Amino acid sequence: MGKKTIWGRGKTMFGYSLNTLRLTNLGFVNAQKPRFSEVVRLQLSSEDTSRIIDTCKSRRNKLCGALAAAGLIAAHSTKFQCDHELKKKYGVVTLIDCRSGLEPAVSTDHFGFYQSAILDVQTIKGNENFWDLAQRIYSNFADRKKSNKHLADLSDINYLIMCKAMENPGLTTSSSLRTSFISVFEDPVFDDFSELQQVLGVECYIGCASAHGIGSSVAIFDMINRDGELDCACVYPSPLHSRAQMNELVDRMRRLLIEESD
Known part of the structure; x- marks a missing residue:
């Protein structure tokens, strides 16, 4: 039974590796130098934020769907702007906070990593x-x-993609596994720490995580700040991708979100 389990997981790992090769990402700028995470911010005014959220609600959608759509359209138009007939496959990972589904449920204030994910x-x-x-x-x-x-795929995904890819980076293109083009969170964070910020003397902050090892080409950490403005930390692996690439991508995403919310 043990051998069957290992072999089954091995086949699945091979399948996951092959599947990632089917997906399109931004071109790698420098795959040789050591990597670190960098951030570009995507910010909208309170008026634009209100319009995009209201439109999402009227269409029974969520902000995560709009952010992912903006990212895919912006990426495709950036990379293949001269060929409008070319079809490409892109991966979207949506992260889910599982605290409320635990027994007993865990408060969202409870520190720790409680995220699961779904790949589309x-x-x-x-x-x-x-x-x-x-x-x-x-x-x-x-x-x-x-x-x-x-939940059904959680153990295999954690074991196969995270653990094994980190142990065997050569299995992935340029020794850098991009599990998807973009990752988003199901729900944004709402900033309700304004009083605490004033006490601490903090004018501005962002919340994000590292994305330069295994992950998406761009990870969106979205927050609605105390002024009702959408403020996204767009985290990417550098120098695998360049700041110029990300600035262009985020600028296109911002324009799309504003145009489509009118």
């Missing part, structure tokens, strides 16, 4: 309707979450 693959041609794509991304995620896909 979208084929982008370049002429997608923004809201149709956002709805497709969110609907796929919601359906898989409803069927507990994020």
